[in-house]
Amino acid sequence: MGSPARPRLRRKEARPGELLSAALDTFREKGFAATRMDDIAARAGVSKGTIYLYYPSKEAVFEAMVRANLLPNIERMEAAIADEERSSADRLRLLVTAFGEIAGDARLVAVPKLVLAEAGNFPEMARFYRHEVIGRALSLVSGVLEAGMAHGEFRRLDAALTARLFLAPVIVAALWQTTFVPVEDAPVPPADLLRLHLDLFLRSIAADASGGAP
Amino acid sequence: MGSPARPRLRRKEARPGELLSAALDTFREKGFAATRMDDIAARAGVSKGTIYLYYPSKEAVFEAMVRANLLPNIERMEAAIADEERSSADRLRLLVTAFGEIAGDARLVAVPKLVLAEAGNFPEMARFYRHEVIGRALSLVSGVLEAGMAHGEFRRLDAALTARLFLAPVIVAALWQTTFVPVEDAPVPPADLLRLHLDLFLRSIAADASGGAP
Amino acid sequence: MGSPARPRLRRKEARPGELLSAALDTFREKGFAATRMDDIAARAGVSKGTIYLYYPSKEAVFEAMVRANLLPNIERMEAAIADEERSSADRLRLLVTAFGEIAGDARLVAVPKLVLAEAGNFPEMARFYRHEVIGRALSLVSGVLEAGMAHGEFRRLDAALTARLFLAPVIVAALWQTTFVPVEDAPVPPADLLRLHLDLFLRSIAADASGGAP
Amino acid sequence: MGSPARPRLRRKEARPGELLSAALDTFREKGFAATRMDDIAARAGVSKGTIYLYYPSKEAVFEAMVRANLLPNIERMEAAIADEERSSADRLRLLVTAFGEIAGDARLVAVPKLVLAEAGNFPEMARFYRHEVIGRALSLVSGVLEAGMAHGEFRRLDAALTARLFLAPVIVAALWQTTFVPVEDAPVPPADLLRLHLDLFLRSIAADASGGAP
DNA sequence: AATGAATGAGTGTTCATTCAT
DNA sequence: CATGAATGAACACTCATTCAT
Numbered sequence: 001m002g003s004p005a006r007p008r009l010r011r012k013e014a015r016p017g018e019l020l021s022a023a024l025d026t027f028r029e030k031g032f033a034a035t036r037m038d039d040i041a042a043r044a045g046v047s048k049g050t051i052y053l054y055y056p057s058k059e060a061v062f063e064a065m066v067r068a069n070l071l072p073n074i075e076r077m078e079a080a081i082a083d084e085e086r087s088s089a090d091r092l093r094l095l096v097t098a099f100g101e102i103a104g105d106a107r108l109v110a111v112p113k114l115v116l117a118e119a120g121n122f123p124e125m126a127r128f129y130r131h132e133v134i135g136r137a138l139s140l141v142s143g144v145l146e147a148g149m150a151h152g153e154f155r156r157l158d159a160a161l162t163a164r165l166f167l168a169p170v171i172v173a174a175l176w177q178t179t180f181v182p183v184e185d186a187p188v189p190p191a192d193l194l195r196l197h198l199d200l201f202l203r204s205i206a207a208d209a210s211g212g213a214p
Numbered sequence: 215m216g217s218p219a220r221p222r223l224r225r226k227e228a229r230p231g232e233l234l235s236a237a238l239d240t241f242r243e244k245g246f247a248a249t250r251m252d253d254i255a256a257r258a259g260v261s262k263g264t265i266y267l268y269y270p271s272k273e274a275v276f277e278a279m280v281r282a283n284l285l286p287n288i289e290r291m292e293a294a295i296a297d298e299e300r301s302s303a304d305r306l307r308l309l310v311t312a313f314g315e316i317a318g319d320a321r322l323v324a325v326p327k328l329v330l331a332e333a334g335n336f337p338e339m340a341r342f343y344r345h346e347v348i349g350r351a352l353s354l355v356s357g358v359l360e361a362g363m364a365h366g367e368f369r370r371l372d373a374a375l376t377a378r379l380f381l382a383p384v385i386v387a388a389l390w391q392t393t394f395v396p397v398e399d400a401p402v403p404p405a406d407l408l409r410l411h412l413d414l415f416l417r418s419i420a421a422d423a424s425g426g427a428p
Numbered sequence: 429m430g431s432p433a434r435p436r437l438r439r440k441e442a443r444p445g446e447l448l449s450a451a452l453d454t455f456r457e458k459g460f461a462a463t464r465m466d467d468i469a470a471r472a473g474v475s476k477g478t479i480y481l482y483y484p485s486k487e488a489v490f491e492a493m494v495r496a497n498l499l500p501n502i503e504r505m506e507a508a509i510a511d512e513e514r515s516s517a518d519r520l521r522l523l524v525t526a527f528g529e530i531a532g533d534a535r536l537v538a539v540p541k542l543v544l545a546e547a548g549n550f551p552e553m554a555r556f557y558r559h560e561v562i563g564r565a566l567s568l569v570s571g572v573l574e575a576g577m578a579h580g581e582f583r584r585l586d587a588a589l590t591a592r593l594f595l596a597p598v599i600v601a602a603l604w605q606t607t608f609v610p611v612e613d614a615p616v617p618p619a620d621l622l623r624l625h626l627d628l629f630l631r632s633i634a635a636d637a638s639g640g641a642p
Numbered sequence: 643m644g645s646p647a648r649p650r651l652r653r654k655e656a657r658p659g660e661l662l663s664a665a666l667d668t669f670r671e672k673g674f675a676a677t678r679m680d681d682i683a684a685r686a687g688v689s690k691g692t693i694y695l696y697y698p699s700k701e702a703v704f705e706a707m708v709r710a711n712l713l714p715n716i717e718r719m720e721a722a723i724a725d726e727e728r729s730s731a732d733r734l735r736l737l738v739t740a741f742g743e744i745a746g747d748a749r750l751v752a753v754p755k756l757v758l759a760e761a762g763n764f765p766e767m768a769r770f771y772r773h774e775v776i777g778r779a780l781s782l783v784s785g786v787l788e789a790g791m792a793h794g795e796f797r798r799l800d801a802a803l804t805a806r807l808f809l810a811p812v813i814v815a816a817l818w819q820t821t822f823v824p825v826e827d828a829p830v831p832p833a834d835l836l837r838l839h840l841d842l843f844l845r846s847i848a849a850d851a852s853g854g855a856p
Numbered sequence: 857a858a859t860g861a862a863t864g865a866g867t868g869t870t871c872a873t874t875c876a877t
Numbered sequence: 878c879a880t881g882a883a884t885g886a887a888c889a890c891t892c893a894t895t896c897a898t
Contacts, residue, residue, distance in 0.1 A: 589830065589838050600810040600814060616806065632843065
């Protein structure tokens with residue numbers, strides 16, 4: 001109750017974060033082009049000019065916003081398999097769960113979707129995303145797969161390709177959430193889908209089921 | 215005098231198609247917002263005003279373009295399993311091949327990607343696409359799956375979920391092509407990916423592993 | 429009464445001229461920076477967007493306007509001494525009269541004044557003006573001077589410097605008109621000034637005073 | 643405690659002068675409109691807000707800057723003919739030299755040029771300049787001319803008009819320096835021009851050359 | 857006195873849409 | 878049918894000015 005509303009001059013350090021958060025929400029509602037700087041400013045509770053104190057252009061805001069949301073994505077992924085004790089199959093299970101959580105976080109998933117949509121107009125950003133997010137996720141998965149193959153848990157397969165197949169349903173589920181759910185009659189629970197995926201996937205890569213090759 | 219070719223008015227019936235073709239190419243290069251009516255007109259070789267003789271707005275052009283590209287997608291899919299003689303596994307193989315061809319056709323794949331990108335701004339179109347393209351594809355696949363289950367070829371699984379898992383790598387491959395390939399160092403051949411997918415998928419749904427091998 | 433006002437679509441060919449005329453008047457009232465595109469458009473009786481059909485930017489309008497007003501300046505000057513019959517002194521007299529007329533035309537004089545004011549921001553334009561207008565005027569005058577020297581009418585002097593001295597009062601009179609007259613208590617008639625200038629100037633360059641007097 | 647140097651506030655009395663000096667340099671580089679308060683502040687080594695402690699607006703800064711540069715102009719001029727002993731011709735010679743020096747001082751000459759350029763937007767300032775600088779210079783010259791006429795050194799002429807003719811080459815030389823020199827191929831040395839000017843001018847106003855009036 | 861973060865009115869430019877020809 | 882000149886609403890970005898600290 002001491003000082004409820006201060007009109008001017010707030011913490012300069014917190015500003016960029018607030019702006020990018022507002023930017024994310026606005027971009028994800030309207031897309032890049034349909035978002036006006038005024039929208040972002042209003043949502044962040046500042047004036048339009050203030051944005052330009054921190055970012056030189058709308059594109060710069062977009063890029064900074066994407067970049068700021070890369071790290072959480074990556075960290076959550078990598079944290080997901082930090083546990084070294086488990087079997088490779090268990091680690092894949094953990095990964096599916098972790099990715100499933102990410103895929104269920106609408107704000108987080110909006111970022112790759114925006115990257116997808118704007119890749120043509122922001123090639124540099126697409127490259128960055130490709131390498132720093134997707135590339136790392138693929139490495140993560142193929143690392144687990146290769147370990148599993150080495151241990152004899154999994155069949156010998158092309159790890160790079162298989163990693164892609166492992167991730168595909170997660171990616172589709174994520175995009176699905178942000179694209180068709182508001183329009184869907186009978187949404188499929190992503191958890192069910194991913195549980196089945198894990199089951200089928202493990203079965204398909206399992207080292208020769210009954211006793212191996214004769 | 216009865217000759218068909220008239221110098222002034224080029225086939226007026228062909229106009230809408232030419233416009234939509236030009237629209238598709240422009241939208242896929244720049245996205246919806248960054249495409250100017252002038253761009254489309256120039257590419258179609260007409261004046262800007264002419265577009266408005268056929269479509270009342272830029273949004274209408276976009277929607278018509280999407281709609282016009284629904285049918286080819288659907289038809290190619292449905293043609294892919296017209297052959298009733300084959301086993302369910304063979305029909306899935308055919309489907310993967312067909313989808314793989316679609317996914318390799320950059321112009322065709324651009325359409326779902328645009329729908330994805332603009333779903334927030336064109337909810338009606340998203341709904342339409344969800345039902346008329348994706349819905350049909352899912353039905354197609356789950357039909358085959360159910361037949362295979364009924365015949366004992368496949369295990370009993372939730373056909374709706376499994377159909378999604380069947381399609382996921384195809385979708386991801388398609389999006390990948392249009393998004394990251396211009397930015398990719400070492401592109402993965404989609405055909406390799408889909409071949410492996412089919413292999414793993416069939417293995418994972420095969421009825422009772424023990425007796426499954428022919 | 430047949431068709432008093434046509435709202436749209438007028439002669440495309442006349443437009444650039446109308447626009448530049450409106451631009452000149454607005455620039456001369458407010459200067460380059462304080463002139464808004466809306467001002468020019470309103471004065472030309474078109475909408476702001478129309479200007480951009482003909483010129484890509486405000487700077488381009490400015491440059492085109494300056495360029496369009498070069499020719500009249502130059503032509504009036506050069507026409508002024510087309511007559512080959514006269515003595516060099518008479519030709520200088522004609523030049524002073526001609527320059528005096530130009531200097532009295534407020535719209536015409538506004539152009540060099542704007543060039544002067546914006547020379548720092550439009551160096552290319554300054555260079556152009558220096559060469560194509562001022563340079564030609566100087567050549568004109570020094571040509572007459574050299575002819576007069578060759579004929580023995582004038583003393584031997586540095587023609588380039590002397591030409592500058594001949595033009596200086598004309599230039600000052602011109603700038604004076606556009607700068608201080610709206611602020612002046614007792615304006616000096618430029619004609620009186622230039623008449624005296626001619627008298628003093630001819631006297632100062634006359635060949636040998638002794639025989640020069642009639 | 644009585645020591646003059648205080649670390650925090652640098653001589654607060656010197657501030658306005660420093661600001662105006664920075665303002666002059668910035669205005670003369672970019673003109674009034676294109677100069678930003680930030681530019682001036684940066685050049686003066688203070689923050690933007692500080693300027694507003696001394697001047698209420700950008701226009702006020704401009705006007706103060708012009709006003710602050712009046713005095714040096716005037717004083718140098720008036721000092722130039724303080725010497726009462728000399729002949730009128732010598733005093734004109736001194737004036738030309740003095741004016742020539744002023745005209746060669748790019749910073750000083752920038753001021754009248756800015757006044758010229760902004761006269762339309764700052765009429766009050768134009769009036770002030772007209773009276774306090776130009777008016778005094780004209781009085782100075784016409785005073786000398788009248789004295790010379792009274793002494794029989796010079797012919798009887800309209801002193802007001804003749805004074806203008808005396809100053810015109812100086813003014814043109816000054817403007818030339820600030821406008822076209824950065825753009826010039828072969829600059830004319832102002833000293834040469836003014837020397838010739840003085841020579842011709844004195845000759846043109848000299849009391850009747852051979853024997854004078856009968 | 858000095859700062860510099862914040863403001864918001866102002867303006868150049870774009871572009872979907874209209875319509876006289 | 879077709880054109881393309883014209884429109885005007887919309888928006889990104891700027892910058893003089895304010896004011897809490």
